[in-house]
Amino acid sequence: MRASDLGRGARTSRRTKxxxxxxxxxxxxxxxxxxxxxxxxxxxxxxxxxxxxxLQEAPRVMPPDALxxxxxxxxxxxxxxxxxxxxxxGPTEDNIAHGKDLYATYxxxxxxxxxxxxxxxxxWLTIPPANLxxxxxxxxxxxxxxxxxxxGIVMPSYADAMVPKERWQVVVFLRYLAGGKTAGQVSGx
Ligand code: HEC
Numbered sequence: 001m002r003a004s005d006l007g008r009g010a011r012t013s014r015r016t017k018x019x020x021x022x023x024x025x026x027x028x029x030x031x032x033x034x035x036x037x038x039x040x041x042x043x044x045x046x047x048x049x050x051x052x053x054x055l056q057e058a059p060r061v062m063p064p065d066a067l068x069x070x071x072x073x074x075x076x077x078x079x080x081x082x083x084x085x086x087x088x089x090g091p092t093e094d095n096i097a098h099g100k101d102l103y104a105t106y107x108x109x110x111x112x113x114x115x116x117x118x119x120x121x122x123x124w125l126t127i128p129p130a131n132l133x134x135x136x137x138x139x140x141x142x143x144x145x146x147x148x149x150x151x152g153i154v155m156p157s158y159a160d161a162m163v164p165k166e167r168w169q170v171v172v173f174l175r176y177l178a179g180g181k182t183a184g185q186v187s188g189x
Contacts, residue, residue, distance in 0.1 A: 073149070073164065081146025082139070089168045091176060099173025102166055106158055115177045127154050136178030144171045 067074070076084070089095050104113065110129040112118035115136075117129040130152075136144075148167045151157035158167065 076146070078143060078146040078150065078152075081149075082143035085142035085145055087141040087145070087168050087171055089165070089172055091172050095169045095172045096176050098166070099169035099171070099176070102162060102170050103173050103177075106161060107170070110155070115174065125154060129155070132174055133178045136174055141168075141171050141175070144174055 108119055109121050110117070110119040110125070111132050112122070112129075115132040117131045119129060122129050145167055147155065148162070148170055149157065149159050162170070
């Protein structure tokens with residue numbers, strides 16, 4: 001190695017030292033000069049606020065045999081619902097109109113606005129949507145209500161989507177759609 005090479009090496013390392021010292025000074029100034037920079041690590045600030053964390057408190061355990069007292073319904077099969085539940089609503093204009101709106105939102109996609117099982121997604125289903133006009137002829141209001149609440153073999157449950165009154169309004173609308181039969185005209189209701 002020649003002397004000139006050594007000189008060049010020394011010059012380069014001096015330059016590197018000056019550069020890194022300047023960089024360190026700038027960083028130190030940036031950190032001390034800005035109060036916000038001191039809040040690091042900022043990414044968990046929100047996490048550290050006063051809050052109840054999920055499952056921090058164990059869910060309340062219901063005493064054995066506890067039953068809901070408001071708007072609650074006992075679990076029951078469709079067969080039991082068919083003979084023990086009765087429609088408390090009459091076929092008023094209001095009930096029919098609300099039932100129709102709910103039916104259009106939740107049911108028509110499969111059963112069709114005609115109720116004949118010809119909704120736009122019906123062709124996707126291996127078990128076709130029931131023809132509700134036909135079944136209204138032999139099924140009770142309680143059976144329809146139970147089906148809406150708990151679902152069927154492939155039909156989804158609408159227990160969370162509607163309160164009991166709304167489910168009965170859908171039943172009122174189904175009776176209306178099927179030819180104006182009202183509760184009591186199908187045996188067993
Ligand atoms: C995803 C499609 C789908 C939707 C949405 C749907 N159903 Fe059904 N429904 C079915 C299918 C399929 C059957 C027949 C097989 C079964 O019981 O699951 C059925 C069966 C029924 C039956 C029983 C008919 C009988 O004679 O056994 C009733 C009543 C009924 N649906 C009413 C409704 C009402 C009211 C809604 C809206 C709240 C609704 N369905 C929403 C697919 C659907």
